[in-house]
Amino acid sequence: MFDDRSEESQPRFNPPNAPVMVVGLRHAVFLSPDGEIEELPHGAAAKRARATRPILVHTPACARRLKIDPFAAHDLLELFAFVRPAQFCVPTPRGIALATGQKPADDLIGQAEALAEAMKRLLQELATLHRNKRGPALSIAWPMARGHWPWGVSVLAALGADGDGPHRYAVYEGLKVWKKLGEWAEHAPPPPPANYPVDPKDARKRLKELLGEGAEERPQQADYASSVCSAFGPRLHDGAPNIVLAEAGTGTGKTLGYVAPASLWAQKNDGAVWISTYTRNLQRQIDQELDRLYDDPKDKRLKAVVRKGRENYFCLLNFEEAQRPLAQQPHQATPLGLIARWASTTRDGDMVGGDFPAWLTELLGNRFTGALADQRGECIYAACPHYSKCFIEKTVRRARSAEIVVANHALVMVQAALGGLDDSSMPTRYVFDEGHHLFDAADKAFSSHLTGQEGQELRRWLLGAEQKGSSRARGLKQRLETLIHDRDELRDAVNAVIVAAQCLPEQGWLGRIHDGSQHAKGPAEVFLAHVRAQVMARSADGDRGYSIETDCKPTVTEVLASAADLDRALEAMEKPAKSLIKIIAHMLDEKADELDSAERQRLDAAIRSLERRAIMQVAAWREMLASLVEETPKNFVDWFAIERQFGRDFDVGMHRHYLDPTLPLTLALAPTAHGMVVTSATLRDGTGDEEFDWAVAEDRTGAAHMPLPAVRAAMKSPYNYREQTRVFIVNDLGRDNPDHIAAAYRELFLASGGGALGLFTAISRLRAIYDRLTGPMDDAGLQLLAQHIDGMDVSTLIDIFRVERDACLLGTDAVRDGVDVPGDSLRLIVFDRVPWPRPDILHRARKSAFHGARYDDMLTRLRMKQAFGRLVRRAEDRGVFVLLDNRMPSRLLGAFPDDVEVQRVGLREAIEQTKEFLGNKSQP
Template sequence: MALASPPVRADRPVLVVGLKDAVWRFPDGTLRRLSHGEAMRLARTEVPLLCHLPAICRRLKSERFPAFDILELYAFVRPASFCLPTPTGVAQALGLVPPGPSHPLQPERQAEVLRACARALLRELSTLDRKRWRVRGLAETMARHGWAWGDAVLNALPVFEGRATPGNAVWEDLPEWSESAPQPQADSIPVTAAETRERLRRLLGHDSEDRPSQADYASSLAPAFAPRDNADEPHVVLAEAGTGVGKTLGYIAPAGLWAEKNKGPVWISTFTRHLQHQIDGELDRLYANPALKAEKVVIRKGRENYLCLLNLAELAGELGQRPLDAVAFGLMARWAMATRDGDMAGGDLPGWLPDILGQNRTVGLADRRGECVYSACPHYGRCFIERSVRRARKAEIVIANHALVMIQAALGPEEQNLPTRYVFDEGHHLFSATDSAFAAHLSGQEATDLRRWLIGGEGGRRSRARGLRRRIEDLVLDDARGLELLDAIMLAARALPGDGWHQRIADGLPGNPSEAFLGTVRAQVLARAPEDRAGYSLECGTQPVDPRVLETAAELDRALKNLQVPMRELAQRLAKRLDTDADVLDPQTRLRIEAMARGIARRAENEITAWREMLGSLKTETPPDFVDWFALERSDGRELDVGLFRHWRDPMRPFAEVVAKPAHGIVVTSATLTDGSGTAESWGGAEARTGARHLPKPAFRVRVPSPFDYPAQTRVMIVNDLARDDMEQIAAAYRSLFLAAKGGALGLFTAISRLRAVHRRIAPAMEEAGIDLLAQHVDAMNTATLIDIFRGEEDACLLGTDAVRDGVDVPGRALRLMVFDRVPWPRPDILHKARKEHFGGTEYEDQLTRLKLKQAFGRLIRRADDRGVFVLLDKAMPSRLLTAFPEGVEVQRIGLQQAIEVTSRFLQAHVSAETAPMV
């Protein structure tokens, strides 16, 4: 029986911080404007209610201080629930202000709203009826360790009589998965164009608007779902669909139909994890019944994206020694109770929670280093990762990302459930995803990761890293030779970089062969790289190689051989057990042995073999298919990594062999497969970037233009009276254009330093105008959260680099102006130089640049009623690149003053038309 809870109080001082000053609301309702210094001093004597403590501390230039962060309370009361991490966003999620794109509230109003949000959340908590006893147990733990909200939350929660303290083991409440029989091979019944059109019509509904371009697009994909004629000859369709065609439903129609007819999976792959969930939302049309959808559709990601229950349990066990982790544990445990699938990257974990609690205490609880103990884990039967893997084996539609597809395909015979049909959305990113997947890096970070995977946590430091001995020692206890090999591996692994390697090599005091090699590589880079790159990453060619590098490379190769040999033998002995002990191994142990043997062999054969080959090439020359170089990676003057790097000149060659040829049909689709030039080289470039040119059968080419009236809906201007390297002039242009548009602007930059310089100069003017200015690499929020806020606040402005350009999808007035600081030429590094030579010189470089411009412009207009202005602040823009913009769009080369006038007039006319009274 629950006892009545005492009244809830949320009367706290409230703090709202702007760029110039702050607002403090006293408990009696008095409001006062304060300087940042005054606000900081008051915040350290009181414990204020606020929103997003890290962002406020950054604005105040302060260390963290005790506070009632409304986001912590929201995450506790509504776990796995989305809200924007702003006072307006929280209020919208709670229904206290109208939903949808909004104008920012004044600071005084934000203070009132925060107080109302706190009261509403505590009232909601008092009505909680699901798992109340477990929730109270978590709250008691958090309160005992000093959580600011602890007393208020406990007052709001009922107390239960006659029940023991519930404890924190939320993993015990999760459902268990079960094994099932292997799925039969899929059939090869084709999907026709007519069937595809009919399926699309049903998905859209009988009363939907007629969209002939979408139907044409969908039906053109049918060849990829026909039976292939010969082995290693997949049907490939390259489909460029302009913005507004309805690409996602267009490919879902034939994909879902083929999966249904053939009882086999279609893998839909996209570039980002966020887009995976957008596709999942569209699949509601195909599977309207949520239970059926849960059976037929699975989102697959790498293991490093899911919450590891063993890590969460170990965090709980450490709270006695680490009380500051109690709040993070409690909020992550609340999320684990409510999450759909344990996905922490793009799933239902709020993107702002890692900002609030710290990366290590949130996304760091994933299996990020491949240290899973599989069936030896007490939580194996409830594991989110294992459940996802098993669901995918029975699903009709698997929504994956490009990186996972590359990894799965590269495993080859190890992966028994590879699909025969793929759809690669965001196909213009396929080249870069493949490039990353098939590269080899013999660097300090990569080698340290291998050492940690083998040895685990070292030096008495608190660490959840589980080494190889902990993971497999019980599997070789009865094998004397296996134990000897394990000891040999542990000893040899100490030749890899250990904690503190950065400082040791900088001081010239390496501690082992790998650190000695990295030290000589660093010296060669510093000696040969340009001197005008102070603070930025540096690189140089490997040849002619410094004799000191050759000497340390030979020593490192010997050390790697000493590690590789016992790893190979141990992997072989484990694999042999699957045969010799077949009659006594239970299924879970068998799967565990198989996984461990694969993991050890993969690192010995793929990773270490690649490193040794790279070291060997230093004595001779790099094989013609590859590009090698030395690099010292730095950020803000701080050294992050150093090493020897190898990439394929053309990474689509391995893609064609390990991904495309085993498949029967592939769709590669994007709004920007070609560069818009209309030349013969345009499709040739697309075939090179997608790997189609390495396949024996020619690809089907499809182009469906956008239905939007770009000449009427957009204006494109190149400002020709600015010095592009004068940051005062560039900042003035951004400020004036943003103010002319009255917000709703996205500023794109080719360098982080330029972004920060502009932000510093324009932020005060934006705040004076009441326009919220967001900035990647400046604000204490991740990129996805910044984009969410930008999308949710109609008049906000956002500054960002490539990650923002690729991730933003903002229909409506929230994005009405896009300003690019200069022509986005490819970075002229060693790898680009080699690829420029390999793929066709200047035309290749132009294609890449046109594609970046085309992709950026494509983000501006997302709906038929959108209006937008695109401005490039670089008078050096060559006319040959203007085909990146849609046909019929006039590109004006004008001065800044005229560009400001055009922007204001064009966008204001659109607002006037929207608000004009109907006659």
């Protein structure tokens, strides 16, 4: 099937007979196989691209720039994903050049030459693969080539393919990666950790070891490591964890500052410290920092684990089922082959923020990427033929014996609420990084939504796919199939739940309720139709295409009547679900000597899933319905809403949030947590009243509700913001005139020569400004990226922004919180207006409960503080922050460091000073 060449022998180099294409902002460059260069305007380039299947980077992005539909091409990202699976690469010509060891070029001709060289280097890598790796690669390349993968011929040649390849009945054998994966092993549960404290002196010493010889002295970092040690002391009272609130200014080095005492505690006490973040970007950064603690990758794999929700991980059963149509649709071998290459190499199967290239989703489509994860809670656990090789189960078991577990707030919240995710074990020590987001994370975790989307999702989880061939969704009966076939009582209970679930919204519910309750099917849809009618009747904003909401009370008669009908239907579903749980629990008890471990695990998992999905959720819905007649409990805020995307209804229903979501958070964590560090660069408010600012931190993190007072610690940033930054508030601009705002963005971006981040408080304004900026930015030769417009996820956009030094990026909240771009790739931030909180019903209630107008100010200062903190990430960074809103009140200036002079100037002066401060010789 392939030759047995040594690594030193010459490869068979058979590149495609196609030109290399690089699409610029105004024109495209083509490099022919003979080395001829041709420069074409976009219109002519589009025609050439369709006719020649060029070699390029990121076909969808090139097509968007050429303003045409995606076309057939030799995408180097696909070749890179095959040759270097589970490796990082920025999806641009410069990114490919860097990834293949070249010096990136700024001009299009240099980039085209770099792409040609990158192709050659990648194919040479394949040709020199060790024989142990060449066989598996070839077994995946064969079906991809048979499916007409553009790179198929070149890849087979580089791998030394000889003859016609495998027999047609075995051609897809290489895609069955589950056959080659190792199995996890079950171990006895670990004993509880000991309670030896961490001495601050030892923490400082460990920190010094982590930094290494010759590292820059940072007194703030050492002080920080000492200050958080009290969270790693023994707990003195039941239900009263030791808490440290630690604010560490940007540049303190808080990650290694808390890793030092956390790792010491884990090693001294044979336990795990859970480090929790809000964003996936920080989760990835912390994982990278742990290389300092564990310099041996094998040691790190045993002692450091990244944990996320099950919906983030690759599902082998979904992958097997996705391969079934291959005989009839051989072209699907291309996306499945690239996924197989990744799956055979990945560290832990994490498809969201792990080693899975995010740009593959746009190249291959969600059907062959994200949809292969267990996004809908359909796992059948031990009944799965791949259970013993499952990535999720491997990660769960590794986490039980790890020293450091890097998780996220969402997972920790769910784990705390349920008393454990995969078993009843709970961590005792936590570090909550990005602690200023604890309030928002708890708000999402402990809220309830009686909506059409949620109801349809529960129906699908219970009934499975109701239309043949519409999806691979497995229902409750399928998940328990092998357990119920000879157990009548269990089968009858499952059938009763399924029959009762018919009350939930059916596929197509949104269109039916839009036409009125007379078209609705079942009590849930009738209720939603009446809710929609009440929202439409009472909305203050009218029907302008945006999401709208209204108070539940006073409730119209039709809503009350349909709510009563729905409550009875949900009760009829809740009863058999509870009976089913009792039957399963009884079976576990009565037949303990008959059940094998796989059956026991499946039954345990079935109980946990039913309790979470069919009991807790339905109970919350019934409480919400009851409150329409009775008083709403004082700790909750209820409302009705129509949610819209792109001007169209997306969801309809009733929502319930805690007034203070840190209450359920502390109730869930306090009983089992022994110590917690809550840390961020922006924990406190910036009013200047120190006691009030700390009180805000305690309110927002839940520390105010804990039995013991929190230890407070604050470290100033080591950066000289007075010298390194400028802050301008533009006072002569009409903020409601999009033409004026777009002109301001344009001139400021030109003044900085790119490297600019434009932040918006509304997606609609971002889109309006983007449309006005594309032409001028193209003319200036500055690449313009935009969240919600470019078809890439935020992390990929930020990766591109980081590498493309003079690019400009427009974004909203996710970019403001998630961007970490050291160096001069980010040297200007422009905020369109003061980021006041959205004045919705939930905010109205919280504003009334938390200090009135001061609550608005606190949230706004926090957002601006976070945005400003993106600007300087290293000691040598310089940057300018501009706010295009003359309504910025002076009381909000506490968002900026004390040593920064905030200047209120006209737009012309802001442009001139930006150009002068950044030393930019930009184009006129």
